[in-house]
Amino acid sequence: MNAPPQAPFHPNEARPWPELQALQLQLLHGQLRYLAQRSTFYQRKLAAAGIAPEAIRSLADLRRIPFTTKQELRESLQAEPLLGLHRAADPADIVQVQASSGTTGSPAYVGLTAADREHWAEMTARGLYACGIRRGDTVLHAFSMSKGFVGGIPIWQGITRIGAVDLPIGADGGVDRLLIAARDARPRCIVGTPNFLLYLATVAPDLVGRRATELGVQRLVVGGEPGGGIPAIRQGLQEHWGALCCEVMGGTDLGCVYWAEAEDQRGMYFVAPEFILAELVDPGTGDPVEWKEGATGELVYTSLQRQASPVLRFRSGDHVVVTAMGGPGGRTTPAIRCFGRTDDMLIVRGVNLFPSAVQDIVSAMKPLVGGVVRVLADFEGHTTQDNLKLLVERAPGADASTDAQVAAQVEARVRNALAVKADVRMVRHGFFDAPGAQKVALTLRKAPEFDR
Incomplete structure (x- = not known):
């Protein structure tokens, strides 16, 4: 007999949707006032669109505000290094800076105040908890720990917020060291990119003399690249490790993790409704798409409590299908699978x-x-x-x-x-x-x- 689904990490993940929307509207008003006072980038953008923050009286009114694109943020960063014209916090209040992968040029940098850092850790903890990481678990860290990537320190911060133990070898530590750590520590969970974890499993017999299924891993948490939602790769991961595979998704501009898979395996649930407002739009027209099972569209995000590097109606480029509306443990937020990116x-x-x-x-x-x-x-x-x-x-x-x-x-x-x-x-x-x-x-x- 299966155990009943566990409640989410935070009650807001299971809060009735009308209550969440009311909370989001309240927080949106506060974020818009903050941007009007503190962000040169959004002062100019809203003025050019002829929109005053007080004109946004409902969540539907948000559609009147023009999108923010990645190119605009790149230009903002170039105009005022390091954190751009969209930096809205005093430099003295910024306590952490993270960087994108920078595969198309210089990395994009985002700043965090102490409050931002707490919110990132909370979102990440919720996501990792949804995937099955629990207090007291040992977690082998196989994302890159270098270059300021969000899979490094921010994942560590989320793991420790749960009360689990992070073993921070990192992909940069090398395949041998990771597998030796897996053999010695027998972690219950491993976090990393799907293709890398699949590769680790295939070379385990040669490097540590044991199949990956013999290393005691019960949960794989994957993200950072396509693969976790691809059935053949997911099946390969689960068979090679003898562990359940759960996928997470986030983005450098908003947070480390804010979508995460739960035990029903139906998709990644939104775990950060009071920190980020997520819209679904038609990628061609930009028109809103209703959140309902089976709907497809591009994700657009608005920060709700961000201080250092807030974004407003940011086009993520992530193309998704909605796979569920609410789920185990009383979850009320949507679940998705990402099937591609505009850039790709x-x-x-x-x-x-x-x-x-x-x-x-x-x-x-x-x-x-x-x-x-x-x-x-x-x-x-x-x-x-x-x-x-x-x-x-x-x-x-x-x-x-x-x-x-x-x-x-x-x-x-x-x-x-x-x-x-x-x-x-x-x-x-x-x-x-x-x-x-x-x-x-x-x-x-x-x-x-x-x-x-």
């Missing part, structure tokens, strides 16, 4: 395509292939009239004699599932670097040097 989307002969969808297809074709794929987008911008170019690793032990036959099967599967023609080139197993501290990039803009 390609248009191949008129068809919108996310690289994560390609990864989903190829991962499900194991053991015919190794499961590792890269999209070669060697063209300007995001649009091409050529076929979709894919580089697919062979299955372990396979040789080039079967390449043509396997490539044809991958091309057929992609064509049937995504309605695009693909040109597949098979490469040796292990051709691409093993996952590590850096996020796995599914798209290559330049062809690699191929083996001769």
